[in-house]
Amino acid sequence: MAIDPNFERNREQVDEEDGVAVWGPVDPPETRGIHGIHVAVDFDICLADGACLEDCPVDVFEWMDTPGHPESEIKAHPTHEDQCIDCMLCVDVCPVDAIDVDPSRANRL
Template sequence: MAIDPDFQTTRQKVADHEGHAVFGPEEKPAKLGIHGTWVAVDFDLCVADGACLDACPENVFAWLDTPGHPASEKKADPLREEACIFCMACESVCPPVAIKITPK
């Protein structure tokens, strides 16, 4: 299962986290939703592989500890999504296809 490319219409924004949106459902610690809008990471799919952090030329991602989540206990949080240059590198290297880039 990959991130829903239509999440901006199929899900509701339920929170703000460090300046980016969170699209629910969010039921911590087991369900965390999707973080980010144009750089969107489905935290419920993220396995903390880290390929996106290595691939991103703009350092958009930072680790966020998520203890108790069944898929992984840290997530690649799109903390600096405003810096994204839409190179698509992160989307193409993510093993579980948890990232959706939507150019503005």
């Protein structure tokens, strides 16, 4: 199941980590929510294969520790989503469709 492209309407912002919005539900370690606005990553389905980190030409992502999560104990966190150039490479390479980039949300950062 892919990230919900309508997460802003379907979820509530419950927190902020390293300046990045977190959309619930969140109940660690299993449920980590969606992180980001312009560049959003569903931490609950991210497998942490690293393709987005390798392919992003502007280094939007950094690894974040998520100990105890059943999919992986690290996640691709959109720490620098304000640098995103909307190339969509991260979306294209994510094997589980855990990333959504929406240029219309860039002004909400």
